[in-house]
Amino acid sequence: MVTILHAADLHLDSPFRGLSPDRAARRRRELRDLPRRLAVLAREQGADLMLLAGDLFDGTHLYRETGEALAAALGEAGCPVCIAPGNHDPFQPGSPWDTISWPDNVHLFTSPALERVVFPQLGCAVYGAAFTSSHREDDPLAGFTAPEDGLLHLGVLHGEVQPGSAYGPIAPESIARSGLDYLALGHIHTRRPLEKSGATHWGWPGCPEGRGFDETGDKGVLLVKVDKGRAEETFLPTARRRYHLLTAPLKGGEDPAAALAAALAGREEDICRVTFTGDAPAGGLDLAALEGAGQGLCFGLELRDATTLPRDLWARAGEDTLTGLFLSAMAEKIAAAGGEARETLELAARFGLAALENREDLAP
Numbered sequence: 406m407v408t409i410l411h412a413a414d415l416h417l418d419s420p421f422r423g424l425s426p427d428r429a430a431r432r433r434r435e436l437r438d439l440p441r442r443l444a445v446l447a448r449e450q451g452a453d454l455m456l457l458a459g460d461l462f463d464g465t466h467l468y469r470e471t472g473e474a475l476a477a478a479l480g481e482a483g484c485p486v487c488i489a490p491g492n493h494d495p496f497q498p499g500s501p502w503d504t505i506s507w508p509d510n511v512h513l514f515t516s517p518a519l520e521r522v523v524f525p526q527l528g529c530a531v532y533g534a535a536f537t538s539s540h541r542e543d544d545p546l547a548g549f550t551a552p553e554d555g556l557l558h559l560g561v562l563h564g565e566v567q568p569g570s571a572y573g574p575i576a577p578e579s580i581a582r583s584g585l586d587y588l589a590l591g592h593i594h595t596r597r598p599l600e601k602s603g604a605t606h607w608g609w610p611g612c613p614e615g616r617g618f619d620e621t622g623d624k625g626v627l628l629v630k631v632d633k634g635r636a637e638e639t640f641l642p643t644a645r646r647r648y649h650l651l652t653a654p655l656k657g658g659e660d661p662a663a664a665l666a667a668a669l670a671g672r673e674e675d676i677c678r679v680t681f682t683g684d685a686p687a688g689g690l691d692l693a694a695l696e697g698a699g700q701g702l703c704f705g706l707e708l709r710d711a712t713t714l715p716r717d718l719w720a721r722a723g724e725d726t727l728t729g730l731f732l733s734a735m736a737e738k739i740a741a742a743g744g745e746a747r748e749t750l751e752l753a754a755r756f757g758l759a760a761l762e763n764r765e766d767l768a769p
Contacts, residue, residue, distance in 0.1 A: 458562060557631060563591040564592055585605045
């Protein structure tokens, strides 16, 4: 059995354009520390091998200190590291892959054709390939079958299991014919449960850090124990900060700042997009002032206004229409009721009016 730390899509030196310049720089520094944290995880979890499935960089431009930090961290992983460059960090002459001095325990796949490296001490062989441009439309596993030589056969590739993709389309049939025991993939930023094609287990760990509101929630890497015919995965969270999509529903007369504070409770370290819903206060929402009120409640804040102007529930009660008759009847019932029954009838009137006007009632 071999224990693998499987990670991908670090996107080091991402610009973080949605954050202020100082917060964006801070996030880049935090990502720069991610390889060190992965190396610590590898040692703590007793990983025999680290497989990095591409897009470690966010582009061919990389700050020098980022490359130096990555190389130093991988050298301290305590195990061999195999890397398959992806579409955002293709292997090319003069690219960071070509100019950084990599430690002896790092094996970098540099060809679009599958290459093999054997680790006799682990009883396994690792197969991998590199993107050499920003697109790849051929199946890197096409026609490949691992030899029956008694070794565990592992693969590391950046790509999609989707016909017609421009990012290394891998056919499920190719995976099934490969004879690999485990295929570590990158490119998909959402963690997927391991799947199986033929005898091959395969999957994506997702990205270890979210970088935008399309990458919400917890992020991390996979610890996979692989043996002939089986693979057991454990998800290891690694996100320093998380992205959240939140709502702040407003009731009539409620203070929007209080609703914002309630929505952001416990999110001090995270990046949040808060959408106000419900009844807008008189004069509407002042998002700039609310953004100022939200400073300190989270690391990064974006506000959206989806409120509606409050309207008089009974404005059409005098009409000689079905709506007017309905509201008049409900008003009489409410006047005769009391306590909880009155609240229930008023809510029924709101929903009834919404149905008659083909609207979505936003009241709580």
